Amino acid sequence: MSWIHAAEGSTATPASIGSCVSLSSRVDVAEVLEVVRGFNEHPDVHGILVQLPLPKHLDEQAILGAVSVEKDVDGFHPLNIGRLAMKGREPLFAPCTPLGCIELLDRCGVAIKGKRAVVVGRSNIVGMPAAMLLNKRDATVTICHSATKDMEAIVRQADIVIAAAGQPQLAAGYRLVGDMHFDECKTVAGAITPVPGSVGPMTIAMLLRNTADSSKRFLSGKLQAVVQPKKRGPLGKSLPRDEHLGPWSVVAGGSLVAGVVLQRTFGGRRQ
Numbered sequence: 001m002s003w004i005h006a007a008e009g010s011t012a013t014p015a016s017i018g019s020c021v022s023l024s025s026r027v028d029v030a031e032v033l034e035v036v037r038g039f040n041e042h043p044d045v046h047g048i049l050v051q052l053p054l055p056k057h058l059d060e061q062a063i064l065g066a067v068s069v070e071k072d073v074d075g076f077h078p079l080n081i082g083r084l085a086m087k088g089r090e091p092l093f094a095p096c097t098p099l100g101c102i103e104l105l106d107r108c109g110v111a112i113k114g115k116r117a118v119v120v121g122r123s124n125i126v127g128m129p130a131a132m133l134l135n136k137r138d139a140t141v142t143i144c145h146s147a148t149k150d151m152e153a154i155v156r157q158a159d160i161v162i163a164a165a166g167q168p169q170l171a172a173g174y175r176l177v178g179d180m181h182f183d184e185c186k187t188v189a190g191a192i193t194p195v196p197g198s199v200g201p202m203t204i205a206m207l208l209r210n211t212a213d214s215s216k217r218f219l220s221g222k223l224q225a226v227v228q229p230k231k232r233g234p235l236g237k238s239l240p241r242d243e244h245l246g247p248w249s250v251v252a253g254g255s256l257v258a259g260v261v262l263q264r265t266f267g268g269r270r271q
């Protein structure tokens with residue numbers, strides 16, 4: 001069972017909260033964009049997640065950028081990431097795994113403000129947004145990666161470490177980092193999360209929270225529908241089409257609480 005099926009199963013009424021669309025790994029980008037567009041425009045859909053990684057031939061940037069900002073429950077749309085990075089701006093959604101890490105810190109009573117936080121890894125889905133979230137919470141953040149020199153010394157100074165290297169060996173040999181060295185880490189850490197049973201399930205919980213928040217926003221009417229003009233105005237005519245923000249409009253309203261998951265399967269058929 002993949003994690004996304006766990007996410008589906010963790011809802012009280014799975015049928016009403018989410019549906020999973022599996023596409024063949026051989027689909028072309030146009031077909032994926034068409035499916036995304038359908039969900040963008042569907043008034044009963046309030047959350048869309050494109051499961052990563054995508055097959056290599058698909059343009060991840062184009063596909064993630066095509067998800068409606070207002071339904072981007074993964075927080076991967078460049079506008080949401082951009083707002084996460086900027087002072088005085090708030091994204092509509094932040095990525096779920098970093099949110100789960102912050103939630104764990106909060107619920108365990110670990111203060112973040114003013115603390116030295118080290119994030120190991122700078123992936124778009126965990127490391128980078130985790131660093132941005134910690135920064136928003138007023139931690140002093142250092143990002144370590146494959147070219148970092150003397151990572152051990154940096155990690156030793158940290159009050160909070162988020163290990164998201166992707167490659168376990170990057171953290172090998174260091175104390176405090178990496179779920180791989182749980183037994184070693186727990187002797188020096190004040191608190192540490194185990195695998196399985198912590199960040200993973202919290203990722204799913206945050207996905208559901210983002211989706212619920214999105215629904216509330218849609219159903220309360222707080223969201224301003226971003227309507228794309230059907231005809232291109234004077235400015236539109238002078239710009240290439242790609243310069244328009246968000247290729248598809250969002251239709252606000254609807255009554256169902258719904259999230260949608262796009263998933264790739266190898267050799268699978270569109271359902």
Ligand SMILES: Nc1nc(=O)c2c([nH]1)NC[C@@H]1CN(c3ccc(C(=O)N[C@@H](CCC(=O)O)C(=O)O)cc3)C=[N+]21
Nearest residue numbers: 003049050051052053074096196197198200201203204
């Ligand atoms: N657009 C997108 N967003 C994601 O958030 C995303 C994704 N794509 N692609 C795949 C990764 C992976 N991921 C997991 C989430 C929860 C568990 C989880 O709950 N794991 C359990 C069980 C682990 C086990 O099976 O032993 C645990 O950690 O306790 C795992 C993996 C989300 N991802």
